[in-house]
């Protein structure tokens with residue numbers, strides 16, 4: 574296959590995967606939000622600290638092609654300060670624009686709340702999350 578053609582196909586496949594990943598974030602978000610709204614208001618050790626709101630290179634692999642507005646990681650803030658994206662309503666970023674760890678981290682209280690929900694809903698959520706992780710890995714595997 575011609576080199577340019579191969580490159581074009583890879584770019585198309587990457588774009589397709591990135592779109593699929595964005596949809597996967599939307600699919601898992603409502604169930605997570607439902608439960609963070611239950612457990613987070615009473616939390617005594619909020620996990621939304623600056624350290625957790627910082628992007629890793631793998632986050633940018635997905636976000637840059639979308640032209641997402643990704644501010645540089647701040648150098649003037651302590652890791653333990655509240656995350657720069659946190660406001661009085663919670664996280665100001667849509668889920669797909671957050672660092673991946675913000676979707677993949679479940680504290681004990683959150684996990685319990687998720688598991689205690691309707692079993693069918695919970696199973697569907699786990700399947701969506703597994704799909705998200707799978708698509709993300711596939712996208713990352715495309716990188717040189």
Ligand code: SF4
Pocket residue numbers: 609612613616617618619620621679680681682683
């Ligand atoms: S996810 Fe857990 S640790 Fe983070 S703010 Fe909510 S209850 Fe607290």
Ligand code: SF4
Pocket residue numbers: 620621622625626656657658659663664665666671672675
């Ligand atoms: S990006 Fe949002 S979810 Fe992630 S740590 Fe910051 S405020 Fe929390």
